[in-house]
Amino acid sequence: MRKGLLILLMVFLAFKSDAFQNLDSLENALKTAQGKNRVDVLNKLYIVYNRLNPTKALEQSILALELANEISYPNGRAAALNNIGVIYKNQGVYDEALEYYIESLRISTEIDDKKAQASTLNNIGTVYSLKKVYDKALIYFIESYDLFKSIGANGSLIDAINNIGNAYMEMGREDLALDYYSEAMALSSKKDIQLEGSSNSLNNVGNVYFYRGDYANALLYYQRALELEESSGNILGEAYSKSNLGATYIEIKDFKSAKANLDSALVIAQEMSAYPLLQIIYKNQARLYYETKDYKKAYETRMLFDQAKDFVFNDESSRMMAQMEVAVELQEKEKELQRLRTDQQIQSLQIENSRIVIILGVMGSIILLGAGFIILKVRKKAIT
Template identity: 30%
Template sequence: MKYCFLVLGFFLFAVSPSQNRQIDSLRVLLKADKEDSNKVNNLNKLAWELNSGNSDSALILTDEALVLSRKINWQTGIGSTINQQGIFYAMRGDFPKSLTSFLKALEVWNSLGKKAGPVRKARTLGNIGNVYTNQGNYAEALFYSLQSLKISENIGEKKSTATNLGNIGLIYWHLKDYSKALDFLTKALKQNEKIENKPGIGQNLGNIGILYVEQHQFEKALDYYMKALAIRKELNQKNEIAIQLGNIGNVFYELKDYSQALQYDLQSLKIASEIGDKTQTAIVLGNIGQVYTQKKNYSEAEHYLMKALSLCDSIGILAYKMQHEHSINELYILKGDYKNALKHYQRYVATKDSISNEANLKKQTQTEMQYEFDKQQTADSIRNDVQVKEELLKHNQALQQQKIYTFGGTIGFILMLLVAGISFRAYSQKRKANAIITEQKLLVEEKQKEVLDSIQYAKRIQNALITSEKYIERKLTEIKKQH
């Protein structure tokens, strides 16, 4: 199977490339510029414009910008220029130099603190993560990429957010978690489409195409690759054009359309050679060798495969060397040259063993990373459980308190009813007693009245009797006087 190579994760840059800005006009501006920050910015802009076609000139210009930034003690210029140099080194496949540049830029931003601004720091963090991805250090890659994503989201920097989403998708691609990879890349694509970021759209389309290749959905992959290539051509991004042409060649190879595969591979080789991209050149040379092998043009196949091996040895890319050693081994078997076939098979095994040792280290790193993820998820889970338990406890306490209030209210209500009942009963009894007392009082009063009436009656009788006696006595006295 032909080696399918990955489009590099997208780097975050401070200088916005603009095809509308003419290189000549920048050079005119530089001639008139004073030794100040404007000249630093224009040097970096011109370096970016020249980067696709003339890498040496681009680096020379950034060196000049760096010297001037230090001369005028402009720390922001120093950080931005070093960050841009890191991108240029990464585009050339020189990841050790690229990482060194990005880490130096990060030191500048950290020393400036808030003066640096969150955008610059987020870009550099994302670039560091991208380098670690390409070096196979996925734990560090995810660590820096997530930091960059967090800052970008917090400040509403949509372009950087999209870039980080895409780069995190590539990390999961390397970890063979294609579901998560596609999820992040799709989110990145939608974000870039919203802000009409064409370079980002091209990057996302190409990387989604690679995911479909991994899943042997070649027609879908070809569709995404073609869309990505159209955007790269529109933007005149030569590095990316070379990569997309090579990827399209790979798909046609898998579809056994070797004529189409050769056509796209040769176009990729031409551009990669022109811009000095040695890694891409080494890959495509080997791929062309494989195409010629399938077309049974063994002399051409041997020519391209040997050139690919030589270049792989010179730049030290073991993964591609292993693939090409295996391809030339198969070629010599087809030619009946078993001596050379054995020699290259032994080299293939030796290279594979070297990669296996590196892979073991990567696997250990991935295991450690997974451990950290699991630990974090466990911590989050425990924290959530504690929170849920606390909320449940509060809820239960509230329910218990409510029950107490309800129970107390019920008891109070019952007691109130009892008191009311007792009071009513006492009142009823008192009322009844009062009625009896009143009745008895009335009876007594009636009896008293009867007695008093009797006494009065007797008294009246007595008075009547007394009156009669006095009358008799008076009459007797009168009679005596007459006699």
């Protein structure tokens, strides 16, 4: 196992070096890129910056979206919308994230970009999962999984598999969750697959052991995940792993290690405005202070937890999210009604034409009968 981990770390160190080299290459390419190519470069820059500097990643995505709109480039527009949605999701602004995801999904469906569709479906499922609507999240995750599998996008399957496992975990199906996490780890170990999903799988397996009370194994998997996140330069992933470690150290009463990990995670989460993660960290810190009998700090940190929670799960966001979903459904209904109206108009026109023919036929018959009657009457008078 140690040998395998060493190999993975060597691969990730190489990946980190390649990431910075790729950043320089993309920045240079951007200087001369025009049109669709410029949009593509900006969207690729988002991928690199999202791991290093989310604020910069958002700037690149907005520029990509504006240019894609200007030159009518749907593929670039769908990608930029999806990327902006990811950034908002990480910050806990779920209503905004869902708005961008839905528009991205609409465009990618129109242009039949199945990979983009699958990615956005996966992201929509993540929003529902964060909103704790796990049954609905699972539907999106499975649909995403099926699409990725149908086009042979094995690298992208890892996130979908992890998310399916997470949904089952939250629904109390640890057995199914562990099966999916194991599948994700097995897929991550393949040479032709990008390894960024490995740390997610390790963290998720750690979660299973944590909830079972097997803290020794939980620490083992969380630590391995942290090492991979640090090696890959995934700052936000590093913070999540440290948060998990901090929570586990609290359970085994190693309060010094718990504080060190939680404090480090807090700095990263604050810098990135990652409110969903801040909520978790504050909750664990409040418990840590309570366990160490620092009740004043426990109370203050609990208040910070409430603020982060209110930001993420405020009623206004929930209403906006519900309104947006209803608006999308209404748009589909309106399209269907319009189609029905068109069909009804055609049918009505056909019926109206039929009525005119019948009326004309009846009128013709009446005219003929009337003419016959007049002729008969004239003949009678002539005979008389």
